[in-house]
Amino acid sequence: MPLRTALRRAAFALLAAPLTLAAQGPWARVGTQGDATFRNFAFASGETLPELRIHYSTLGTPRKDARGIVRNAVMILHGTGGAGRSFLSNGYAGRLFGAGQLLDSTKYYIILPDGIGHGGSSKPSDGLRATFPKYTYDDMVKAQHRLLTEHLGVNHLRLIMGTSMGCMHGWVWGYTYPDFMDGLAPFACVPQAIAGRNRMVRTMAMDAIRNDPAYRGGAYTAPPVQGLRGAMGMLFLMSSAPLVQQTQAPTRQAADSVIRAYLDARVASTDANDFLYQFDASRDYDPSPHLGRVMAPALFINSADDFVNPPELGLAERYAKQMPKTTFVLLPITAETRGHGTHSLPAVWGGHLATFLGALPER
Helix, strand or coil: CCHHHHHHHHHHHHHHCCCCCCCCHHHHHCCEEEEEEEEEEECCCCCEEEEEEEEEEEECCCCECCCCCECCEEEEECCCCCCHHHHCCCCCHHHHCCCCCCCCCCCCEEEEECCCCCCCCCCHHHCCHHHCCCCCHHHHHHHHHHHHHHHHCCCCEEEEEEECHHHHHHHHHHHHCCCCEEEEEEECCCCCCCCHHHHHHHHHHHHHHHCCHHHHHHCCCCCCHHHHHHHHHHHHHHHCCHHHHHHHCCCHHHHHHHHHHHHHHHHHHCCHHHHHHHHHCCCCCCCHHHHHHCCCCEEEEEECCCCCCCHHHCHHHHHHCCCCCEEEEEECCCCCCCHHHHHHCHHHHHHHHHHHHHHCCCC
């Protein structure tokens, strides 16, 4: 194989891995897409948006019991910068949603929302730019709840799964609406305020954009390219892991080519204001004082090679002990794990999910 082709393939592998998987193959064309519109949506900041649009995709059909309670709905929440349809990849949907699989979409009603500020939902780049309301994770969860109850007619969830930011949303759901779900499956986060290295890296990424003169307080006429490249570099470090980086880029030339291809692609596809809002939305996230209100059984999974949630801190174990119905799993580093991005690899953690679903009681 020519070296240039090999480098391009390595770059593609890294581009696909970090925070979400790209919809691909036959799964990219499945499901029903729609938009829910909520008028005069009030944010925790006190700001109001005349119309908030929440985009979503669904697979399957909701089924109600004799009391009218939906029993087969599963909501899956994406990570920072992602979108609901990112789960429609061969590596994710192809291992979970097919016939006879764990979340067979002929049996389950799968709901894949785009969070506020992401995907097809309302976001700064729609036109308001830096005057868009300063949303938080609480606002995003509130909008998800309204999507379910007011638009989709879903009054109960069998399971909430979430990756990275979606993992954090899962914990917010757990204490905000403790009776709404039978189970939680939050992957790749910690239920406490973002601090330490995690916050430092986020701050560096946001500052890289804000401090680029081309950013102009969000009113840029051309993308703040240098700031975005710095921010995307931080994102790369957050979302990958040394073992896969070394395997996919084993030479100096390969490493240079792969990271430059990654940065070029990310900068070209990222709006600076959207990125800033997405990262800043975590600023007041802190479930730790509320964990006693989490009633649902939870399967809590992190990976030992996760740069964002390093296992040596022992935080996940500490907080899991405060929730008697929570099972915490720390996945060991293997050739199959992808650091923070392991959250989107059912091939790695599917066995744990199968055990959890098999033991999950009705509520």
